[in-house]
Amino acid sequence: MKESQSTHTMMDVAREAGVAIGTVSKVVNGKKVAEPYRIRVEKAIEKLGYQVNKNGRALRTNQTNTVALIIPNSTNPYFAQLVHYIDLALAQRNYSMLLCFSEYRPKREPELIQMVRQNRVDGIIALTYTPDLDIPNGIPFITIDRFFSVSVPCVASDNFAGGRLAAQKLHEFGCRNVAFIRFGSTLTNEPSKRKDGFVSACLELEMAFDTLLMTEDKDFRDVQSYLYGHMHDGRLDFDGLFLGTDMLAWQTIRFLRENGIRVPEDVQVIGYDGIRAFGSLEYLVSTIVQPVKEIAETCVSMLFSPDRHSIPSLVCLPVRYQYGGTTRDQNAAEDN
Amino acid sequence: MKESQSTHTMMDVAREAGVAIGTVSKVVNGKKVAEPYRIRVEKAIEKLGYQVNKNGRALRTNQTNTVALIIPNSTNPYFAQLVHYIDLALAQRNYSMLLCFSEYRPKREPELIQMVRQNRVDGIIALTYTPDLDIPNGIPFITIDRFFSVSVPCVASDNFAGGRLAAQKLHEFGCRNVAFIRFGSTLTNEPSKRKDGFVSACLELEMAFDTLLMTEDKDFRDVQSYLYGHMHDGRLDFDGLFLGTDMLAWQTIRFLRENGIRVPEDVQVIGYDGIRAFGSLEYLVSTIVQPVKEIAETCVSMLFSPDRHSIPSLVCLPVRYQYGGTTRDQNAAEDN
DNA sequence: TTGTATGCGTTATCAG
DNA sequence: CTGATAACGCATACAA
Numbered sequence: 290m291k292e293s294q295s296t297h298t299m300m301d302v303a304r305e306a307g308v309a310i311g312t313v314s315k316v317v318n319g320k321k322v323a324e325p326y327r328i329r330v331e332k333a334i335e336k337l338g339y340q341v342n343k344n345g346r347a348l349r350t351n352q353t354n355t356v357a358l359i360i361p362n363s364t365n366p367y368f369a370q371l372v373h374y375i376d377l378a379l380a381q382r383n384y385s386m387l388l389c390f391s392e393y394r395p396k397r398e399p400e401l402i403q404m405v406r407q408n409r410v411d412g413i414i415a416l417t418y419t420p421d422l423d424i425p426n427g428i429p430f431i432t433i434d435r436f437f438s439v440s441v442p443c444v445a446s447d448n449f450a451g452g453r454l455a456a457q458k459l460h461e462f463g464c465r466n467v468a469f470i471r472f473g474s475t476l477t478n479e480p481s482k483r484k485d486g487f488v489s490a491c492l493e494l495e496m497a498f499d500t501l502l503m504t505e506d507k508d509f510r511d512v513q514s515y516l517y518g519h520m521h522d523g524r525l526d527f528d529g530l531f532l533g534t535d536m537l538a539w540q541t542i543r544f545l546r547e548n549g550i551r552v553p554e555d556v557q558v559i560g561y562d563g564i565r566a567f568g569s570l571e572y573l574v575s576t577i578v579q580p581v582k583e584i585a586e587t588c589v590s591m592l593f594s595p596d597r598h599s600i601p602s603l604v605c606l607p608v609r610y611q612y613g614g615t616t617r618d619q620n621a622a623e624d625n
Numbered sequence: 626m627k628e629s630q631s632t633h634t635m636m637d638v639a640r641e642a643g644v645a646i647g648t649v650s651k652v653v654n655g656k657k658v659a660e661p662y663r664i665r666v667e668k669a670i671e672k673l674g675y676q677v678n679k680n681g682r683a684l685r686t687n688q689t690n691t692v693a694l695i696i697p698n699s700t701n702p703y704f705a706q707l708v709h710y711i712d713l714a715l716a717q718r719n720y721s722m723l724l725c726f727s728e729y730r731p732k733r734e735p736e737l738i739q740m741v742r743q744n745r746v747d748g749i750i751a752l753t754y755t756p757d758l759d760i761p762n763g764i765p766f767i768t769i770d771r772f773f774s775v776s777v778p779c780v781a782s783d784n785f786a787g788g789r790l791a792a793q794k795l796h797e798f799g800c801r802n803v804a805f806i807r808f809g810s811t812l813t814n815e816p817s818k819r820k821d822g823f824v825s826a827c828l829e830l831e832m833a834f835d836t837l838l839m840t841e842d843k844d845f846r847d848v849q850s851y852l853y854g855h856m857h858d859g860r861l862d863f864d865g866l867f868l869g870t871d872m873l874a875w876q877t878i879r880f881l882r883e884n885g886i887r888v889p890e891d892v893q894v895i896g897y898d899g900i901r902a903f904g905s906l907e908y909l910v911s912t913i914v915q916p917v918k919e920i921a922e923t924c925v926s927m928l929f930s931p932d933r934h935s936i937p938s939l940v941c942l943p944v945r946y947q948y949g950g951t952t953r954d955q956n957a958a959e960d961n
Numbered sequence: 962t963t964g965t966a967t968g969c970g971t972t973a974t975c976a977g
Numbered sequence: 978c979t980g981a982t983a984a985c986g987c988a989t990a991c992a993a
Contacts, residue, residue, distance in 0.1 A: 296745075296763070298986055309964040314988055323962065343743045344683040345986030348969045353680065355723075355744075362709050364904030369705040373698050376726050385740065387691075388724040390712050404721065407679045408691075409632075427632070536903040543907075566909070567872040567900070568700030571879075634970055645980040650972060659978060681970030684985050 297337045306333035317341055347409060356592065357387040357405035359398065359415040365536070366564045367579070368416070371433070374585030375414060382593065384411070395419040412592040418474050429597065431588045435478040439602040444587045445479035447605040451577040452486025455531040455559045456494065458575075458610050462557055462617050464529030466497040468519075470512060470541070471533030475504050479605075480533065483561060487531055499527070509540055516544065523549055525556050535560035538574045542615060558615040572613035580606045633673045642669035653677055683745060692928065693723040693741035695734065695751040701872070702900045703915070704752070707769070710921030711750060718929065720747070731755040748928040754810050765933065767924045771814040775938040780923045781815035783941040787913040788822025791867040791895045792830065794911075794946050798893055798953050800865030802833040804855075806848055806877070807869030811840050815941075816869065819897060823867055835863070845876055852880065859885055861892050871896035874910045878951060894951040908949035916942045 299317070303310040306329040315322045316330040333339070347353045356379055363369045376386045387410055389401040398419040405413060412429040424430050424441050436443040452469075459467050469487045473480060484500055491498040501515050519526040525545070532538035538560030542552050552558050553575075563578030565571060572578075583606050594600050612618045635653070639646040642665040651658045652666040669675070683689045692715055699705045712722045723746055725737040734755040741749060748765035760766050760777050772779040788805075795803050805823045809816060820836055827834040837851050855862040861881070868874035874896030878888050888894050889911075899914030901907060908914075919942050930936050948954045 299988095300986080310987085311964060311966095311989080315963095318988080321962090326963080340739065340743050342684070342745060342986050344680045344689065344745055345969090346988075347680040348678070348684055348971085348985090349987045349989085351969080362904075363699050363705045363712075364702075364709050366700075366702070366705070366903060369699045369702070369904075372708075372724070373700050373726065376699075376724065377728075380726070385744065386724050388708070388712065388722050390709065390716070392713075403676065407677050408721065409678060409680055536906070539902055540906065564903070566875055567702060568698075568705075570872070570876065573902070635972095636970080639980095646971090647973080647980060647982095648978095651979095654972085657978085662979080678970050681985090682972075684969090684987090685971045685973085687985080 296342070297339045298342070299339075301337055302330065302333045302339050305337055306330045351409070353409050353411055354383060355385045355387050355408065355410045356412045356414065356589075357389060357401075357408070357410040359389045359391060359401050359405070359413065359417060361393045361416070361418070362390050363388075366568060367534075367562045367581070369568065370581045371416070371585060374582045375588060378586050378589035382589070391417065391419075393418060398422055414588045414592065418476065420476055429592050431592055433584065433588065434480055435476075436603055441602070442591050442600050443479065443603045444584055444591065445603070445605055446579040446584065446608050448479050448482040448608075449486035449489075450605070451561060451579075451608040452483040452488075452531070453490040454486075454608065454610050455483075455561070455577055456487045456490035456496065456498075458559060458616065459529035459531065459557060460490075460494045460496050462529075464496065464527075464557055466527050467491065467529035467531065468499040468501065468527045469531045469533075470501045470503070470515070470537065472503045472507070472509075472512065472537050473533060480561075483531075483533060509537075509544075512537070512541065513544055516541070520548070520550075525550050527556060529557045530559070532558065532560050535562040535564040535574050535576050538576070538615070542574065552615050553617045557617055559610075560613075560615075563611060572611050575613040575616040575618075576611050577608050578611045579608060632678070633675045634678070635675075637673055638666065638669045638675050641673055642666045687745070689745050689747055690719065691721045691723050691744065691746045692748045692750065692925075693725060693737075693744070693746040695725045695727060695737050695741070695749065695753060697729045697752070697754070698726050699724075702904060703870075703898045703917070705904065706917045707752070707921060710918045711924060714922050714925035718925070727753065727755075729754060734758055750924045750928065754812065756812055765928050767928055769920065769924060770816055771812075772939055777938070778927050778936050779815065779939045780920055780927065781939070781941055782915040782920065782944050784815050784818040784944075785822035785825075786941075787897060787915075787944040788819040788824075788867070789826040790822075790944065790946050791819075791897070791913055792823045792826035792832065792834075794895060794952065795865035795867065795893060796826075796830045796832050798865075800832065800863075800893055802863050803827065803865035803867065804835045804837065804863045805867045805869075806837045806839070806851070806873065808839045808843070808845075808848065808873050809869060816897075819867075819869060845873075845880075848873070848877065849880055852877070856884070856886075861886050863892060865893045866895070868894065868896050871898040871900040871910050871912050874912070874951070878910065888951050889953045893953055895946075896949075896951075899947060908947050911949040911952040911954075912947050913944050914947045915944060 299310050299313045302313045313330050316327055360368050363372050379386050391397045398417050414431045416433040432443045434445045469484055538558050560574045560576040563576050591600050635646050635649045638649045649666050652663050696704050699708050715722050727733045734753050750767045752769040768779045770781045874894050896910045896912040899912050927936050
């Protein structure tokens with residue numbers, strides 16, 4: 290990675306075209322230039338294979354046309370979708386994406402923020418877990434799934450409504466004794482409301498329920514212990530489960546089936562996220578689908594919003610229920 | 626996205642510390658500076674919250690510490706893994722990743738190459754499908770899964786060996802009449818060799834086989850037609866199938882089961898890629914696993930290789946077979 | 962209209 | 978060792 294790109298400058302183009310450098314700049318930026326001059330410049334650009342140096346431009350204009358996305362990883366399908374749709378929304382606006390993975394390492398997130406600020410990105414979109422993350426001001430910052438303060442806009446799916454919807458659906462499909470299990474971080478973020486919504490609807494429907502919240506130091510074995518504790522004579526006490534994520538739902542279903550408990554015959558299961566096999570095929574579990582595309586689009590359009598003071602500090606986008614084979618829907622025909 | 630980041634410059638730091646700007650630069654870049662001066666500069670940096678402007682630096686040094694990755698998307702789990710591991714390899718070297726999605730749109734790929742060249746990225750890693758893609762010279766360029774010329778290093782899994790391995794495993798597990806189905810682009814790339822290896826091993830093992838190659842204008846319905854054509858009395862003619870990707874294997878298995886054909890009892894199925902549920906749980910099908918992490922690491926280390934003339938033009942990394950529930954392995958205990 | 966000249970923030974050279 | 982200054986490539990204000 291040594292050789293410098295033997296690239297030409299506006300000066301070279303100007304010389305080649307026999308015009309001044311300012312004229313070249315105008316042509317490159319699509320400003321009005323007399324026809325014959327424009328032609329000559331374009332010819333010279335073509336001939337030399339000239340490419341604008343965006344570093345020079347950024348230094349001058351203080352604008353990089355680049356946005357940073359900070360996210361734990363891209364292997365989790367939900368994050369992968371987010372990455373994809375955010376890039377699409379940026380690309381539509383002729384922006385590039387500087388992608389940074391925190392790998393869930395709390396100390397990494399402030400480092401990444403510092404890094405991308407040094408790159409003078411025009412904005413930052415971040416999905417973070419660091420407890421006391423310091424949000425820089427002076428740079429447009431949008432967070433996903435986590436509310437910091439009114440001055441830092443947060444975009445999320447309507448987690449509370451999603452929790453309610455899960456309870457309602459389980460009830461509608463015949464469940465009378467359900468549980469919510471979440472496997473998340475200790476900090477309070479938007480996804481925490483999945484439980485609140487679930488509980489709210491359970492109470493309203495007068496449906497018996499239990500909840501289990503696991504913190505970071507726990508792993509799936511703790512979920513297993515919990516479920517074992519609620520099994521009697523090879524049957525689970527619950528006839529419905531709502532899991533914090535599709536991934537947890539998937540793991541749980543496998544565990545239940547290994548223990549001879551049928552899904553959805555004995556226990557109906559609903560997850561959260563809306564993950565599809567290979568990103569594009571069928572849904573892996575019955576689930577509350579996050580409107581990922583809309584979340585991405587909202588993040589980007591808020592970032593580009595001209596007046597930053599009229600931006601709402603929290604935007605919750607509507608979710609929907611999706612059959613995925615792990616519930617006993619009346620009309621599961623509406624598969625996708 | 627209006628306000629400029631009210632950020633300080635080296636000049637401000639120099640003034641604050643009462644030193645010359647050159648001294649600040651040296652401190653920032655970790656060069657030797659007399660202790661008392663260094664302290665004063667560091668204090669000033671701290672006080673002002675100074676952040677290097679990498680655009681200025683890039684303009685001066687012609688180095689951005691940024692590498693572009695051009696790939697169709699991040700929703701396909703294989704691509705998602707690639708994105709993840711490439712970023713990790715870059716991050717280790719203190720490089721950032723400019724991520725660009727081509728969405729399989731042939732015209733988009735040259736546009737993206739031009740864009741990232743304007744950003745003066747230090748290198749490009751690309752997984753592309755555009756038939757006559759023009760690889761710029763003057764900038765380090767590594768391709769994945771597709772060989773262009775000896776001057777453009779290509780990194781891939783050992784597709785030929787993978788094809789052979791699939792045939793060998795199917796044979797070992799009792800298959801005697803197998804088929805390979807691939808659903809790919811018309812251009813010849815490394816994954817095309819999956820078929821060659823498969824055929825090679827079938828001939829060697831004297832195992833009856835058939836192959837089906839679908840071009841871009843086809844879709845899964847054509848695979849269905851093919852399979853229907855090879856069904857008699859509710860049974861498939863083949864007792865083993867090797868699919869070009871795990872995704873195709875997954876679709877095929879679903880189709881077979883819908884038609885009352887059991888997997889792996891009636892037909893054993895092997896895919897290619899090594900996709901896991903949710904990126905980290907169990908393998909979705911029995912498969913030939915691509916060494917994604919090693920591919921990523923190789924791409925990056927080749928990009929950073931000091932002498933670009935000693936770089937091999939094609940690197941094929943070893944694959945392995947992985948049980949995933951769709952074959953009848955002797956010792957399927959070695960699950961993961 | 963076009964051309965010229967300045968400065969963006971940084972690094973590196975070179976004289977002190 | 979430090980400090981002043983030129984140059985990187987570009988956009989723009991201003992002069993022609």
